[in-house]
Structure formats: C-alpha cells, structure tokens
Amino acid sequence: MSARVDKVTASTRNRFSGVRLDRLVERRDDRAWQAEQLDNGNTRLVPLWRSRCLLQPEDGGMPTAVFVGTDELDQIDTIRPPTLLGSSGRHNYFAVTINDAQRDDLLARYPESRFSDLRLAASGMGGLEAGILAYAKALHYWQHRHTFCGVCGSPNRLLSGGHRMQCANEECNRATFPRIDPAIIVLVTHEGACLLGRQPGWPPKRYSTLAGFVEPGESLEDAVVREVFEEVQVKLKSMHYRSSQPWPFPASAMAGFYAEARNRDYRLDQEIEDVRWLTPGELRGQLEADEIRLPPPVSIAFRLLSDWYEMETGEPLEYVVNAIRRRRRRDR
Numbered sequence: 343m344s345a346r347v348d349k350v351t352a353s354t355r356n357r358f359s360g361v362r363l364d365r366l367v368e369r370r371d372d373r374a375w376q377a378e379q380l381d382n383g384n385t386r387l388v389p390l391w392r393s394r395c396l397l398q399p400e401d402g403g404m405p406t407a408v409f410v411g412t413d414e415l416d417q418i419d420t421i422r423p424p425t426l427l428g429s430s431g432r433h434n435y436f437a438v439t440i441n442d443a444q445r446d447d448l449l450a451r452y453p454e455s456r457f458s459d460l461r462l463a464a465s466g467m468g469g470l471e472a473g474i475l476a477y478a479k480a481l482h483y484w485q486h487r488h489t490f491c492g493v494c495g496s497p498n499r500l501l502s503g504g505h506r507m508q509c510a511n512e513e514c515n516r517a518t519f520p521r522i523d524p525a526i527i528v529l530v531t532h533e534g535a536c537l538l539g540r541q542p543g544w545p546p547k548r549y550s551t552l553a554g555f556v557e558p559g560e561s562l563e564d565a566v567v568r569e570v571f572e573e574v575q576v577k578l579k580s581m582h583y584r585s586s587q588p589w590p591f592p593a594s595a596m597a598g599f600y601a602e603a604r605n606r607d608y609r610l611d612q613e614i615e616d617v618r619w620l621t622p623g624e625l626r627g628q629l630e631a632d633e634i635r636l637p638p639p640v641s642i643a644f645r646l647l648s649d650w651y652e653m654e655t656g657e658p659l660e661y662v663v664n665a666i667r668r669r670r671r672r673d674r
C-alpha cells in the first residue's frame with residue numbers, strides 16, 4: 343500500500359507526513375492484547391513530558407528520538423492508559439504521558455538527551471521518527487485539553503487505546519474523538535512570479551506564503567479565496583490543491599494550494615505588513631543578498647515554495663538555501 347500512496351501524492355515530501363505505521367485500529371479496544379504488549383520487549387514507548395519529546399543529539403548534531411523499552415520506565419502503572427500508536431517493523435509503539443519523577447529517571451538513564459520542542463528539532467530527524475512524534479504529540483495535546491466533558495463537566499475517561507474520551511457521568515456518556523483544526527496555506531503566483539508576505543512579529547526578514555484557518559461553513563477553496571483577499575486583497579483566477587501536512591503545533595492539518603492571481607494588484611491590511619512579487623531569479627537574488635529569509639524547510643510553506651521553484655527552474659530550492667548557509671558559515 344505504501345508504495346502506491348507514495349507514488350500518487352506530493353505530501354510525502356512534507357515533514358511529519360508519509361509515516362507508514364500500521365495504526366492497528368482493530369486493537370484499540372483490545373485491552374488484553376495491549377496489556378500483553380506493554381509487558382513485551384519489542385514494545386517502544388514514546389515519552390511525552392509537558393508536550394515535549396525526548397531527543398538525543400547524534401553525530402553532526404542531528405537529533406534522534408529516544409523511544410524507551412517498557413522496563414525502562416518506573417511506575418508504568420501510574421501512567422494514564424498508554425496510547426496505542428501502531429506498529430512498524432517488529433516494534434509496537436505506545437505514547438505515554440510521564441510525570442516529573444519519571445522525567446528525571448529517563449534523563450538519568452539518557453544523560454545526553456533532552457525534552458525538546460519538536461518543531462525546532464524536526465528538520466534534521468528521520469522521517470519515521472518525526473512522524474511518530476508528531477502523531478504522539480497531537481494525541482497528547484487533545485487528551486490534555488479534554489480532561490472534562492464539554493457538555494456536563496464530569497471527568498472524561500480515556501478509552502480505545504487513547505483514541506476516544508468518554509464522559510464518566512453515565513447519564514451523559516458523551517464520547518469525544520481527537521480534534522484537528524483544518525487550515526489552508528497557499529502560494530499565490532502570477533505569470534511566473536510568486537507572492538510572499540510578511541507579518542509583523544515574525545523573525546527579521548521572514549517572508550512566507552499566506553495561510554489561515556478554515557472557518558465553519560467554508561470549503562477549503564472558500565477559505566483560500568477569503569484569506570488571500572482579506573490579507574492582501576488579491577483576486578484569484580484559479581487554484582489547485584498540492585499537498586497537505588499534519589502540523590501538531592498545536593492541532594492543525596495544513597492543506598496546501600497553488601493559486602493564480604488575476605493580476606499583481608494588492609493592498610495590505612494589518613495582518614500583513616509587506617508583500618513581494620518575486621520571480622525565481624529575484625527570489626534567489628534576495629535570499630543571497632539576505633534581504634529576505636524563508637520559513638524553515640520543515641514547514642509546508644517552504645515545501646510549496648520549493649516545489650514551485652523546482653518546477654520553474656529545475657533546481658530544488660534546498661540547494662540554493664544550503665549553498666547560502668554554507669557560504670555564510672565560511673565567511674564568518
């Protein structure tokens with residue numbers, strides 16, 4: 343199945359996507375099987391402490407995820423039910439929320455490691471690891487934001503291997519499932535130039551694609567048209583979907599589009615303080631002159647831009663960005 347999916351989608355190039363875990367949906371309500379796995383040497387636990395993941399620097403400074411054996415974590419029975427993520431190769435993966443004492447234990451066991459922000463660390467990691475961490479972090483966030491029933495206020499119980507919450511009040515009994523906030527992100531182009539915008543409050547010189555949350559009562563395409571017009575008053579002629587990305591910061595799914603503008607007229611609102619229409623050559627020139635900086639390669643914003651640049655020039659934008667980085671390091 344994975345080979346087929348990879349061939350027909352552009353999303354596999356997006357960080358956190360393309361994780362081919364078998365999610366073992368049929369095992370989510372099988373508590374006996376899960377208890378056996380939690381006593382099994384092939385099981386790997388993904389520890390999460392305050393939404394942070396356990397990472398260890400490898401040679402060259404690239405971080406790797408630390409997945410721990412079930413015998414490496416004390417008092418596993420005090421952990422709220424571990425969340426069944428799925429299997430890959432000979433390992434089954436469970437996410438566990440750990441307390442401060444368990445955190446100290448793990449840091450003593452892995453003295454090089456740190457509980458770190460996945461967004462900052464993800465670009466240098468292996469794809470499977472980054473995807474497992476993103477999946478675990480998204481469920482962890484949802485579980486911690488739904489401790490109580492939204493209807494009657496009673497505590498929620500965690501069921502179905504961590505994939506369902508059920509109100510403990512039997513009269514209410516309301517079930518809740520993991521929530522994702524859909525957002526659109528769009529690279530607007532016009533006759534060979536792309537539009538990049540800058541929001542106040544971003545890091546210096548940062549320019550990126552336009553993006554926003556999908557509102558109730560909107561299709562994804564409606565949201566693209568509305569966001570582009572709200573932010574820069576550019577009118578669109580056409581659009582097409584390109585790729586998507588799970589983005590657990592904290593709970594989004596990003597749908598990436600390309601859209602062609604009717605013309606290059608724009609007007610700024612308060613959300614965007616500057617925009618630039620850039621041909622591939624101008625983009626490269628402004629990057630080399632350090633007049634603009636792009637979002638990190640881990641983001642779908644970078645990927646949309648990079649895929650467009652490659653379609654226009656035949657060269658991946660990563661080459662350009664990496665060459666600039668190497669030259670700056672050398673000149674320093």
Ligand SMILES: [Zn+2]
Nearest residue numbers: 491494509514
């Ligand atoms: Zn309830």
